[in-house]
Amino acid sequence: SPSKGVDFWTLGLQIAGIASLTGAINLIVTVLNMRAPGMSLMKMPVFTWLITVVQFLLLFAIPVITVALFLLTFQRSFGAQFFDVAAGADPLLWQHLFWIFGHPEVYVLILPSFGIVSEVLPVFSRKPLFGYPFVVFSGAAIGFVGWGVWAHHMFASGLGPVSVAVFSVATMAIAVPTGVKIINWTLTMWGGKLVFSTAMKFSVGLIVLFTIGGLSGVTHSVAPSDTQQTDTYYIVAHFHYVLFGGAIFGLFSGFYYWWPKMFGKMLNERLGSWNFWFMVIGMNLTFGPMHILGLQGQPRRMYQWTEARAGEGFFNIAFWNLVASIGSLVLTFGILLFLINIAITARSKVRAPLDPWNARSLEWMTSSPPKEHNFDSIPHVHHLDEFFHRKYEEDPVTHTMREVATAEQVLAELERNADAHIHMPSPSYWPLVLAAGLPIVALGILYSIPVAIVGGLVILYAIYGWSLEPSVAADSDYEGPSSNGHEVGATHG
Ligand SMILES: [Cu+2]
Known part of the structure; x- marks a missing residue:
């Protein structure tokens, strides 16, 4: 198409891709390094697990679409001929690159929702998630097999019988881990007290x-x-x-x-x-x-x-x-x-109860909305559904769960043991400066190369400033509630 619309779209996607990529690296590193003490990977909530799988998908899928968009930009703005049949190239290259990115991308869209369902169903079935390891590993399996099915979007493009057969079988196979999840969700509800x-x-x-x-x-x-x-x-x-x-x-x-x-x-x-x-x-x-x-x-x-x-x-x-x-x-x-x-x-003045759903997982073990530092003291995790196990214990005689503490009591206990000093990441303006440089580069590519150079200098300047900043705010920025003497728990409940 002759207008600049496609070029704006291409460069806009590149900028969004940088955001997805850095976000993915950040979340992967956070999950691997900064879990609460005691939270082994197999005690991690399913939502967090599947979000982690999604970050790996993004980490490997975004570079593919980045390459494809680079080829497109060079073809449209600088006279390259990657997809030009007359020059001996093959437009099918675009379809392959797009769908090697595109099929993993559909799992990027669906897996977070699978994670949400895996958190919501146990709470409203009053039962733990059925087959937690199967839900986790089938999620990871989708993350692997999802790379081998992209050409099912291209069956009509004349791939040849062998390729079509391989991608047919792979596509049938990827239905299995998804079916595993659906069975686990159904069995989570089976026999539960459904709300x-x-x-x-x-x-x-x-x-x-x-x-x-x-x-x-x-x-x-x-x-x-x-x-x-x-x-x-x-x-x-x-x-x-x-x-x-x-x-x-x-x-x-x-x-x-x-x-x-x-x-x-x-x-x-x-x-x-x-x-x-x-x-x-x-x-x-x-x-x-x-x-x-x-x-x-x-x-x-x-x-x-x-x-x-x-x-x-x-x-x-x-x-x-x-x-x-x-x-x-x-x-x-x-x-x-x-x-x-x-x-x-938004207009209502009624506050939500601390634990309105009788929830099971850690995020309900703090105030709503959560404080800037999330937890007054970092919880030590002993169970998959840590919050549930602080509220309920198994009765040794009847083997049923009985309540031993309310949510308010659990929270008050945490606040009594609040950490005196909490390290917060330092806020910074430099990422905004860096982000402002990117569209300047994009506009420059479309209209005038010197403008792109100016944008590049803005980015370099921002990276320089950003990397010289301390990564952690000074200790004096925040004092835990125990050190300024206000009444514990008075603002909650
Ligand atoms: Cu697909």
Whole structure:
């Protein structure tokens, strides 16, 4: 395309890629080096585990798209010919590079939501997560196998029978670790005392909707039928079931679950229930019919058809397009209810209880919202669900769990033993200066090289200033609550 739009998009993605890459390295190093004492890797919450897997995916996937975008920039702005057929190059190179990045990227999108569901389900089933090691290792397995399936996006591009067969089998195989997770979640709920809070509803919604999308995904691994479905609405139906019914529903589950932790106020549960039902009905009305439309041959990204080929009765294209349009309105209304819920909650003066869900994991062992330094004293971890095990102990006679401390008592105990000095990372303006230099370089590449050099100098200057700063704030910046004598626990509860 002749306009500069693609170039802006390319360079914008490069800048976002730098952010993802540095964020990934930061989180990996933090998880490997800075866990609380006693928290071995197999006592780490599943959410943290899967976020770590995601960072490794980003660490290896971002460089691939970076290379692809560099090639594109050099082709478009500096006369290189990486994808030019007339010059003997092959545009398929772009598809390969894009999907070697692109397929791991879909796991970057879905695994955090899998982590959220793995935290929410045990809390509202009043049971520990079923098969914790299986959930963790199947997550890691997805992280590995996810690198060997990218060409299932390219079955129609003439790869040849051997490649197609290999990627078909690999794609069928990657359904296994995902199926393991779905079985573990189901067995977590099995026999539990289920509490259908809004967060729980969204998590159960994810399991059902993602499973539908997963099954249509497996049909794509069958190369002959995939060739038929390529670029039809069937594909659109599939990836909205996994990414809307999966990833987005997981995020909403997390919103309702952690809102009181982040902001100290509860989202309205009644409105939340309406929010959920409008979204789940709207989502199925919108994306469900697309299975039929795609199998009937309607190409994706198109909204017109000839009446003579629209099909009759149940398979009429016009009818299912109408259903999908109505569904998208229902879905929009559902999301609007969420925004209304946020506005109502923001105005409300009612504080959330310290432990509104009877939660199990460490993040609930501090005030809501958490203090700047998170914990008054770093907790020593002995169990996977550390907070739960501080509140409940097993009765030696009946072998049932009985409450030995309330959340308030656990927190007060932590505050009584507060660390006198807490080291905080030092705030810095230099990262902002550095970030401001990047778009200057990008604009320079598009319009004038001297401008790019100026941007480069800004970046160098910022790196220089940043690296000369102390990495830890002076001790006097923060005094623990024990040293200034205010009443312990008075601000909580
Ligand atoms: Cu894929």
